[in-house]
Amino acid sequence: MSLNIDHVTKQFGQYKAVNDLSIQVPKGEMFGMLGANGAGKTTTFRMMLGLLDPSEGSITWDQQKIDYSRTGLIGYLPEERGLYPKLTVKEQLVYLGKLKGMKKPDILREAEKWLDLFKVPEYLNKKIEELSKGNQQKIQFIAAVLHNPELLILDEPFSGLDPLNVDLLKQAVHQLKDEGTTIVFSSHRMEHVEELCEYLCILHKGSPVVHGRLKEIKQAYGKKNIVIRADYSLDFLRSFSGVTKFDQHSSGARIQVDGLETAKQIFKEISEKGFVERFELEEPSLHDIFVEKVGTSYE
Numbered sequence: 001m002s003l004n005i006d007h008v009t010k011q012f013g014q015y016k017a018v019n020d021l022s023i024q025v026p027k028g029e030m031f032g033m034l035g036a037n038g039a040g041k042t043t044t045f046r047m048m049l050g051l052l053d054p055s056e057g058s059i060t061w062d063q064q065k066i067d068y069s070r071t072g073l074i075g076y077l078p079e080e081r082g083l084y085p086k087l088t089v090k091e092q093l094v095y096l097g098k099l100k101g102m103k104k105p106d107i108l109r110e111a112e113k114w115l116d117l118f119k120v121p122e123y124l125n126k127k128i129e130e131l132s133k134g135n136q137q138k139i140q141f142i143a144a145v146l147h148n149p150e151l152l153i154l155d156e157p158f159s160g161l162d163p164l165n166v167d168l169l170k171q172a173v174h175q176l177k178d179e180g181t182t183i184v185f186s187s188h189r190m191e192h193v194e195e196l197c198e199y200l201c202i203l204h205k206g207s208p209v210v211h212g213r214l215k216e217i218k219q220a221y222g223k224k225n226i227v228i229r230a231d232y233s234l235d236f237l238r239s240f241s242g243v244t245k246f247d248q249h250s251s252g253a254r255i256q257v258d259g260l261e262t263a264k265q266i267f268k269e270i271s272e273k274g275f276v277e278r279f280e281l282e283e284p285s286l287h288d289i290f291v292e293k294v295g296t297s298y299e
């Protein structure tokens with residue numbers, strides 16, 4: 001079972017909001033869709049859910065087209081939050097749970113479980129309008145997962161949350177993944193996707209500029225970063241063959257090299273020159289990869 005996006009394009013008039021996107025997400029994996037404002041993330045999600053038809057290509061879950069309004073298998077946290085301010089959290093969740101075909105005792109059990117996990121059990125009888133925006137977002141997240149969906153689609157789930165609540169939500173998402181839920185989420189923050197996802201796609205003006213398995217993307221990129229600290233000047237590395245970037249810090253240097261062979265040569269060279277306090281090879285960040293592909297910073 002998998003989510004399969006096959007050569008999907010979405011055109012609004014002459015404008016291509018999504019351009020030839022192909023992705024596969026195996027069941028039980030977490031997939032991150034990255035992109036700046038207007039990159040095409042929400043449009044892709046709407047097509048996944050069957051709310052919009054692709055102009056070209058197809059999207060299937062378990063080899064079938066998704067019809068979000070008919071199936072209880074999908075959970076969706078939309079970008080525009082839509083809760084009823086005058087209802088209590090309990091009334092709101094019971095209403096939304098029933099739309100998904102759940103019975104009231106099951107809804108209440110799940111609602112209490114999630115409110116406990118978010119450390120706000122007392123919210124059950126509060127009105128939505130009494131809650132802060134971030135806390136309303138937690139309720140909207142609970143509404144998306146109440147019925148234990150197979151496939152969960154979260155549009156910017158972390159936006160507007162403080163760091164503590166970002167951590168709580170990450171914990172919730174991990175828990176769902178461990179239970180076998182397939183999760184797709186969008187973000188404009190590379191570090192969220194880097195931390196959580198095995199699979200990802202970076203959309204830039206509708207086109208996928210980087211996509212696939214995070215590990216393989218990093219391996220294919222080839223370049224490595226090295227943090228070095230030594231008790232002598234590292235300035236000679238600026239012109240060392242294979243060094244593609246050099247940043248001097250008060251406590252050493254951070255350089256980028258074209259591959260492992262150059263890293264080994266540098267290690268040999270500096271070890272012979274004197275005492276090396278630190279030599280640490282780092283994976284390239286997604287940000288590094290994006291800048292190289294697109295030639296501009298993401299934000």
Ligand SMILES: Nc1ncnc2c1ncn2[C@@H]1O[C@H](COP(=O)(O)OP(=O)(O)OP(=O)(O)O)[C@@H](O)[C@H]1O
Nearest residue numbers: 012017035036037038039040041042043044079188
């Ligand atoms: N119904 C529509 N008609 C015309 N253009 C649209 C429509 N929906 C989206 N677009 C355009 O398609 C592009 C992609 O929009 P989309 O909402 O998918 O981006 P996004 O990556 O989700 O951005 P954000 O991070 O700002 O939510 C935008 O330029 C937007 O104006």
